[in-house]
Amino acid sequence: MESTTTWLITIGVLAFVIILDLTIAVLRRNKQTTILEAAFWTTFYIGTAVMFGAFLPHWTGENGQKEFFAGWLTEYALSVDNIFVFIILLTHLKVQKERQQLVLLLGIMLTIAIRGMLIPLGAALISRFSSVFFVFGAFLIYTAYTLAKEKEEDEYKEGRVVASLKARGLSIFSIALIALGLTNLVFSLDSIPAIFGLTKDPYIVTTANIFALMGLRQLYFLLKGLLSRLIFLSKGLSFILAFIGIKMIMEAFHGVGVRHIGAVEIPEVSLELSLGIIVATLVITTVASLTATRKDGSAIV
Secondary structure, eight states: OHHHHHHHHHHHHHHHHHHHHHHHHHTTTTTTOOOOHHHHHHHHHHHHHHHHHGGGOOOOHHHHHHHHHHHHHHHHHHHHHHHHHHHHHHTTTTHHHHHHHHHHHHHHHHHHHHHHHHHHHHHHHHHTTTHHHHHHHHHHHHHHHHHHHTTTTOOOOOOOHHHHHTTTTOOOHHHEEEEEEHHHHHHHHHHHHHTTTTTHHHHHHHHHHHHHHHHHHHHHHHTTTTTGGGHHHHHHHHHHHHHHHHHHHHHHHHHOOEEEEEEOOOOOOOOOHHHHHHHHHHHHHHHHHHHBBBSOOOOOO
16 A cells, blocks of 8 residues: 555646646647647657656555556557547537647546546445446446447537537537536546456556546647547457456456356456456557558558
């Protein structure tokens, strides 16, 4: 268990970086984000997460390091998938390119706040009711099923809420921020159970989530043209969520003292195996997507 000092230092440093990012976004709110700028900051945030994970054993232990990388990779992959929806939302609402980065950053900060409230709730449920893993696991398997059935050509449609907000005179900026906030709330309901399937340490859950969300604004601009080629990303994420869901249900059985179903022993999935499956799935999904599509996003016949 991490000390209070560790928590305070970590949150303080991460808050400083987020405030710095917000300051840059505000100062550049009337300028478009270039590919070079987006690539620099995306590399910076990924490198920062890797460095944090590399030094993590000094205050959490080697197992905490494995849990962090497994959780961060899963959350980062889910965040990339979320960018699909962000692009559709901002394009549909016709948000000016110069204002998109500020909308994205405020939306991401709202997501961090939402998850900051959901993480303690999830940790409290797990500490008191180990059987809650049955619920989390079933929910992730259902989410994986719906994600696998999702069609790539599905488009965002303006709902009654958005139309009503427009009628009430709200600005496009405000509507986009509200839409992103509601969307991020839905995404959080998937991501929180997913990472608790990999670690029960609130410190690892919190830092993995924050590092996965930091730099998402720059990643949006970097991958905007590439996302049309990641045609199998949803399928890969569906597999990861289903895997974690099944893993959680097996852990739930162990938690209630059930280690056999009939003559079949319920296996324990190691963290090393989980991390390996997550990395392999993301690599295979990306390579298969890029191989199957041209640069313009059309399929290769």
